[in-house]
Amino acid sequence: MLQAALRSGAASRRAVFEVFARHLPGGRRYGVVSGTGRVLDELERFRFGDEELTFLRDHQVVDESTLAYLADYRFSGDIHGYAEGDLYFPASPIMVVEGTFAESVLLETLILSILNHDCAIASAASRMRNAAGGRPLIEMGSRRTHERAAVAAARAAHLAGFASTSNLMAGHLYGIPTAGTAAHAFTLLHDSEKAAFEAQVASLGPGTTLLVDTYDVAEAVRTAVELVGAKLGAVRIDSGDLGAAAQEVREQLDAVGAFDTRILVTSDLDEYAIAALAAAPVDGYGVGTSLVTGSGVPTAALVYKMVARETAGGRMEPVAKRSVGKPSRGGRKRAYRLFDEHGRAETELITTSDVVPEGGVPLLRELVRDGRTVGAEPLSAARERHAEAVALLPLEALHLARGYAAIPTEFA
Amino acid sequence: MLQAALRSGAASRRAVFEVFARHLPGGRRYGVVSGTGRVLDELERFRFGDEELTFLRDHQVVDESTLAYLADYRFSGDIHGYAEGDLYFPASPIMVVEGTFAESVLLETLILSILNHDCAIASAASRMRNAAGGRPLIEMGSRRTHERAAVAAARAAHLAGFASTSNLMAGHLYGIPTAGTAAHAFTLLHDSEKAAFEAQVASLGPGTTLLVDTYDVAEAVRTAVELVGAKLGAVRIDSGDLGAAAQEVREQLDAVGAFDTRILVTSDLDEYAIAALAAAPVDGYGVGTSLVTGSGVPTAALVYKMVARETAGGRMEPVAKRSVGKPSRGGRKRAYRLFDEHGRAETELITTSDVVPEGGVPLLRELVRDGRTVGAEPLSAARERHAEAVALLPLEALHLARGYAAIPTEFA
Numbered sequence: 033m034l035q036a037a038l039r040s041g042a043a044s045r046r047a048v049f050e051v052f053a054r055h056l057p058g059g060r061r062y063g064v065v066s067g068t069g070r071v072l073d074e075l076e077r078f079r080f081g082d083e084e085l086t087f088l089r090d091h092q093v094v095d096e097s098t099l100a101y102l103a104d105y106r107f108s109g110d111i112h113g114y115a116e117g118d119l120y121f122p123a124s125p126i127m128v129v130e131g132t133f134a135e136s137v138l139l140e141t142l143i144l145s146i147l148n149h150d151c152a153i154a155s156a157a158s159r160m161r162n163a164a165g166g167r168p169l170i171e172m173g174s175r176r177t178h179e180r181a182a183v184a185a186a187r188a189a190h191l192a193g194f195a196s197t198s199n200l201m202a203g204h205l206y207g208i209p210t211a212g213t214a215a216h217a218f219t220l221l222h223d224s225e226k227a228a229f230e231a232q233v234a235s236l237g238p239g240t241t242l243l244v245d246t247y248d249v250a251e252a253v254r255t256a257v258e259l260v261g262a263k264l265g266a267v268r269i270d271s272g273d274l275g276a277a278a279q280e281v282r283e284q285l286d287a288v289g290a291f292d293t294r295i296l297v298t299s300d301l302d303e304y305a306i307a308a309l310a311a312a313p314v315d316g317y318g319v320g321t322s323l324v325t326g327s328g329v330p331t332a333a334l335v336y337k338m339v340a341r342e343t344a345g346g347r348m349e350p351v352a353k354r355s356v357g358k359p360s361r362g363g364r365k366r367a368y369r370l371f372d373e374h375g376r377a378e379t380e381l382i383t384t385s386d387v388v389p390e391g392g393v394p395l396l397r398e399l400v401r402d403g404r405t406v407g408a409e410p411l412s413a414a415r416e417r418h419a420e421a422v423a424l425l426p427l428e429a430l431h432l433a434r435g436y437a438a439i440p441t442e443f444a
Numbered sequence: 445m446l447q448a449a450l451r452s453g454a455a456s457r458r459a460v461f462e463v464f465a466r467h468l469p470g471g472r473r474y475g476v477v478s479g480t481g482r483v484l485d486e487l488e489r490f491r492f493g494d495e496e497l498t499f500l501r502d503h504q505v506v507d508e509s510t511l512a513y514l515a516d517y518r519f520s521g522d523i524h525g526y527a528e529g530d531l532y533f534p535a536s537p538i539m540v541v542e543g544t545f546a547e548s549v550l551l552e553t554l555i556l557s558i559l560n561h562d563c564a565i566a567s568a569a570s571r572m573r574n575a576a577g578g579r580p581l582i583e584m585g586s587r588r589t590h591e592r593a594a595v596a597a598a599r600a601a602h603l604a605g606f607a608s609t610s611n612l613m614a615g616h617l618y619g620i621p622t623a624g625t626a627a628h629a630f631t632l633l634h635d636s637e638k639a640a641f642e643a644q645v646a647s648l649g650p651g652t653t654l655l656v657d658t659y660d661v662a663e664a665v666r667t668a669v670e671l672v673g674a675k676l677g678a679v680r681i682d683s684g685d686l687g688a689a690a691q692e693v694r695e696q697l698d699a700v701g702a703f704d705t706r707i708l709v710t711s712d713l714d715e716y717a718i719a720a721l722a723a724a725p726v727d728g729y730g731v732g733t734s735l736v737t738g739s740g741v742p743t744a745a746l747v748y749k750m751v752a753r754e755t756a757g758g759r760m761e762p763v764a765k766r767s768v769g770k771p772s773r774g775g776r777k778r779a780y781r782l783f784d785e786h787g788r789a790e791t792e793l794i795t796t797s798d799v800v801p802e803g804g805v806p807l808l809r810e811l812v813r814d815g816r817t818v819g820a821e822p823l824s825a826a827r828e829r830h831a832e833a834v835a836l837l838p839l840e841a842l843h844l845a846r847g848y849a850a851i852p853t854e855f856a
Contacts, residue, residue, distance in 0.1 A: 040643030175556035181590035231452030
């Protein structure tokens with residue numbers, strides 16, 4: 033595409049591309065904007081070096097004039113986007129890229145890869161946060177997804193409300209609190225469960241979390257309390273009927289005065305399993321597989337579509353394809369959220385007009401101006417924004433069941 | 445775990461960890477071993493440098509003696525595994541790691557992340573290959589998954605039978621043939637569809653693939669044939685009822701003598717949609733979302749479990765936890781595939797004995813000896829092995845419907 037457009041001269045035409053979802057997959061009520069910060073980071077690094085150019089030349093992927101263009105490539109246009117952590121709904125233009133066709137079309141895969149992954153994980157994580165009702169969630173899914181996706185997943189989960197992650201690289205890169213517990217292998221390594229618990233407490237102190245389901249849960253809890261007493265930080269249960277097991281363990285702990293020893297549960301938890309444990313005496317959830325796979329929705333269905341371009345005459349003109357069953361709306365969009373008299377979100381308003389609707393909160397902010405990043409912010413800001421945005425949704429938005437978007441998208 | 449085991453002294457005990465799947469998720473008939481080569485590559489690079497150590501020290505994640513251990517870390521043990529591209533079934537020990545507890549337990553996340561991702565993608569890709577019945581498949585899913593997972597997904601897809609990928613980095617790193625087509629934005633950029641087609645053919649020659657569903661398919665095909673004639677390489681249809689559209693386009697092309705112009709289809713294809721197009725005049729499939737998300741099974745459910753460890757007395761002893769509902773079998777395994785008199789695979793035999801069963805083909809091969817990689821091979825070898833292994837399965841293994849493993853796993 034780039035080579036042909038360079039040859040026809042159309043490559044230098046101004047163009048506007050928008051990132052949006054035609055629908056919210058999985059019957060979700062809202063999507064979560066996540067990955068914006070990663071897009072900005074990667075944009076700084078998105079260059080074609082000698083290694084890449086040599087490959088493209090040796091394999092005759094593109095011609096010499098295209099290689100020359102790529103060698104000098106640096107995005108010099110503008111990007112606006114929804115603030116990271118904010119919510120989105122069908123057709124919300126969560127990122128708007130403006131520049132020449134050539135410089136903008138090259139960003140499609142980079143931007144979509146990051147946003148499709150991160151938004152999918154954050155959207156699942158946000159549902160888990162709602163289901164957990166204030167109890168802390170630990171992200172433990174690194175082993176269940178690609179080794180680099182795991183780091184991004186931990187970031188998206190923290191943005192959407194997870195308290196901590198077991199991924200140390202995510203702790204290092206993004207300042208997310210890290211947490212972990214021992215595995216069954218640690219208990220099995222020692223000559224007895226008691227020896228394993230002793231070793232762990234000797235090294236990590238009484239506040240540590242002991243895994244109690246390697247052999248027999250009741251016996252393990254007895255051993256743990258005998259060794260550590262009421263100062264034991266937590267126990268983890270990783271199998272069986274977690275609610276029933278937690279109830280028994282709680283009674284066992286309370287009977288010996290270990291009222292402050294917490295009970296953590298893990299084992300294929302998703303938002304539904306978490307919700308089902310609401311009445312159980314559980315103090316925290318470790319979530320792995322279902323988090324990093326988006327709990328049934330591993331990709332966010334976001335697309336990157338050209339909505340306007342310069343004509344031969346130099347005028348900007350809205351464009352849209354007419355493909356069957358894939359609606360697209362031409363023209364560069366503005367987006368506003370409208371709230372009712374109680375301050376609850378009511379409508380997602382998308383418009384191609386410059387007129388600001390009364391009471392509408394503008395959702396697009398400047399991220400990149402003339403190729404320079406101007407909209408970077410710490411992950412903590414996105415995390416706070418997300419909690420605030422969810423709190424302003426109608427209550428039915430927290431329903432876990434499949435359904436429609438929590439607020440309607442209207443086009444003006 | 446590492447810190448506590450270093451302190452208790454158990455860290456230096458010999459241990460055996462095995463990677464296996466307790467079941468094949470999604471009712472799949474077989475799993476595909478993929479990622480072995482990436483594990484070997486990453487193992488060479490798996491070190492803790494100053495940056496990582498400083499993070500761990502500053503955040504008090506581990507103590508000084510653990511930091512010292514990590515600073516010198518280099519896996520020095522042995523790894524055996526199923527050959528890449530081979531198949532696996534429930535309980536197949538697809539990778540066996542032997543070393544000290546400390547050096548082996550550190551590899552859990554690295555190995556599982558790679559294998560859980562790559563096996564999931566390859567297993568889905570293999571089903572698509574079966575459904576395509578010899579027609580070429582192009583991997584086009586980069587935009588729908590994490591930016592680095594996309595490169596690994598292209599590798600796994602090629603291993604399992606995809607002809608090519610649109611991911612240029614995968615072409616560069618793994619020598620996979622690359623292919624791509626123009627997007628709707630390219631057509632929309634130009635002042636007419638004809639101008640876009642002219643630009644593309646001028647730059648890429650008549651053998652290029654023209655996208656014909658931006659406005660009206662029949663009109664686009666007419667324009668394409670008028671411009672290029674019967675030498676037109678291919679057209680791509682990306683929306684609507686692909687089978688019906690392909691039929692109409694084929695008739696239109698044949699009517700003007702463009703018998704060799706191929707028809708490529710894309711648009712949310714998965715193995716079921718591909719199978720449903722078997723009778724349509726389609727010459728190739730581009731697959732995106734469903735491939736990179738494992739077509740409903742985005743992670744392979746592989747676990748990394750310690751199955752044997754050295755006792756205080758220096759003897760190796762099988763171990764297994766007794767957690768409810770999560771069966772594990774202790775002891776280091778050997779695995780063999782048994783074939784019937786027609787050469788069809790019949791049984792996956794797993795044993796802790798050293799006795800080789802009559803006619804059994806051993807499935808574990810040496811990958812790493814004393815920390816050195818000895819089992820590396822080109823991706824093409826894994827690709828050929830995969831095609832051969834599928835050809836030896838019972839025919840019912842190619843059923844797309846949910847069901848049981850194609851051959852039973854037996855324990856001796």
